[in-house]
Amino acid sequence: MLEVQTYPTVGEAASAMDDRARFLGGGTLIMNRVNYGDRRFTRIVRTTDASLSEIRAQGDRLEVGAGVKMAEILASRDLDFLSPAARAVGGPAIRNMASVGGNLMAPHPYGDLAVALLALDADVRMVSGEEMSLEDFLARRNGVVRSLLVRRPQGDEFRFRKVSRVKPKGISVMSMAAHLTRSAGRLSGVRIAYGAMARTPVRVRAVENALEGVSLDLAGISAALSVATEGLDPPDDPIASGWYRREVAPVHLRRLLLGEDAR
Amino acid sequence: MKSPVTFWLNGSETAVFVDAGANLLDVLRRGCGDLSPKYGCGQGGCGACTVLIDGEPHVSCLVLAETVAGRSVETTGGLSNGPDPHPLQRAFMEGFAAQCGYCTPGMLMAAKALLDRNPSPSRPEVEEAISGNLCRCTGYEPIVDAILEAARQRGAA
Numbered sequence: 299m300l301e302v303q304t305y306p307t308v309g310e311a312a313s314a315m316d317d318r319a320r321f322l323g324g325g326t327l328i329m330n331r332v333n334y335g336d337r338r339f340t341r342i343v344r345t346t347d348a349s350l351s352e353i354r355a356q357g358d359r360l361e362v363g364a365g366v367k368m369a370e371i372l373a374s375r376d377l378d379f380l381s382p383a384a385r386a387v388g389g390p391a392i393r394n395m396a397s398v399g400g401n402l403m404a405p406h407p408y409g410d411l412a413v414a415l416l417a418l419d420a421d422v423r424m425v426s427g428e429e430m431s432l433e434d435f436l437a438r439r440n441g442v443v444r445s446l447l448v449r450r451p452q453g454d455e456f457r458f459r460k461v462s463r464v465k466p467k468g469i470s471v472m473s474m475a476a477h478l479t480r481s482a483g484r485l486s487g488v489r490i491a492y493g494a495m496a497r498t499p500v501r502v503r504a505v506e507n508a509l510e511g512v513s514l515d516l517a518g519i520s521a522a523l524s525v526a527t528e529g530l531d532p533p534d535d536p537i538a539s540g541w542y543r544r545e546v547a548p549v550h551l552r553r554l555l556l557g558e559d560a561r
Numbered sequence: 562m563k564s565p566v567t568f569w570l571n572g573s574e575t576a577v578f579v580d581a582g583a584n585l586l587d588v589l590r591r592g593c594g595d596l597s598p599k600y601g602c603g604q605g606g607c608g609a610c611t612v613l614i615d616g617e618p619h620v621s622c623l624v625l626a627e628t629v630a631g632r633s634v635e636t637t638g639g640l641s642n643g644p645d646p647h648p649l650q651r652a653f654m655e656g657f658a659a660q661c662g663y664c665t666p667g668m669l670m671a672a673k674a675l676l677d678r679n680p681s682p683s684r685p686e687v688e689e690a691i692s693g694n695l696c697r698c699t700g701y702e703p704i705v706d707a708i709l710e711a712a713r714q715r716g717a718a
Contacts, residue, residue, distance in 0.1 A: 299562070299581070299583035300579050300581045301562065302564075302581045302582060302627065304627075323626060325624055325625055325628075327622045328625050329584055329622070329623040329624070329625060330603070330605065330623060332582050332584070333584060333622060333623075334603065334604075334605070342581075342582060342625070343627075344625070347574035349641055367615070368651060388605070388693055389608065389691075389692040389694065390618050390670075390671065390674070390689070390690060390692070390693055391605070391608060391611050391618040391620045391693050392605055392620065392693055393621055394614075394617045394618060394619055395605075395620070395624070400648065464639050466688060466689055466692045467692035467693055471691015481677050531707065
C-alpha cells in the first residue's frame, strides 16, 4: 500500500527519505510511476515549504528553488535567459506542474532545462546545505535538492536548441546548450551540454576543447563539428535511434553555434 | 488509508475521501462523479484529462489529489450555463471540431485557460495553448479554427 507523508519543511521531508520513498515535486515524474503501478517505492514524501518556490538574488548568482515551475521561469524577468529551455518542456499544463528539481531527475530523453543549466555551470544546493556542481549532481542524482544557483549569461553568449519531430511540443531527439564566452574576440572557456545523448544531460568536452581559441564562424567551428559526438553513445528510444542521433548531431551543433534557423 | 480533501469543483464546495496516492482525475471521475475529464495515457502526454486548477491548466492524471485541498478545480462538466453551451463548446459543435470527441474536454479546458488570459489570441498562440493536447481525428485545424471563432464571438458580444 502506498502512503503519502506531507511535511511543513523541506528539511523534515528530506529526513523522511529512504530507498522506499520518492520525493514529490510537481508530480510529473512520480505520479506517472504511481499510475503505472511502480512497486519500487511505498511512500510519497512531499512538503508544503514555500521556500522551495522562491527565486532570489544570491550574490552574483540567482538562486532558483527546486519547486519553481517551468511556467514560473517563463514569467520571471530575472530568468528570461532560461525561457527557451523552460518553454521546451511539455505543453502549458505540464509547464504549470514540472519543477526545476524534477527536471534534474528526469530520465532520458527528458530534462531539457537541466541541459541549459549544465551549460551555464549551475550549482546545486542540497537540503543538507552541501553545494556541488550540477555536473557532479547528475553523476549521482541522489538526495533532495533545495535550489539551483546560476549566473546570468552576458549578451548573446548563451544559446539553447531543442530538436524534436513534433512542433511546437515534442520529446527531444536531442537538446543542446552552449555558453559561448569569449576573450579578445575568440571563444574561450566555452561550455557545451547535450540532452538525450546519454543517460543524463552531459557536457561535451571534446567539443569544448575544439572551440578553445577559435572564431565563431564556420571555419572556426569545423574541428568542433567533427568531434560533435566524441565519447558519446546515444541511446536508442522510440523517438530516435542512437545512430540517428549521432548522425544529425553535427548539423544541429552547427546551427546552435552559428545561430542558424532550422530549415 | 483514505484522507479527506475539500476543494471547489466548478464553484461548488466538494468534500471527498481519497486513497493515498490517488490522482485527481480518478477522484473527479470516481469520487465526484464528474466524468468529463478523460483518462488517456496516465503519463501527462495526451492532455485528455486537462482541468484548470486555480485557473491554470494541469493534467489531472499527474496531480496528487490531496494537493488540491482548498483550491479551485474547473472541468468541462462545469462549462455550460445550464442548457446554454459555453461559447467554446458552441464553436466546437458548429465548427465540427470534435470527431470521436475523446480529446474534446481537455481541448476545451486548455482553450478556456488561454481565452481567460488572452481574449484575442493569434493562431500560433492557440496552437501553443493546445500543444499538450493530442487529437488523432481532426488534424487540429478545426479545433484551432473553433477556438479562434469563440474568441471572435466573445469579442463581438
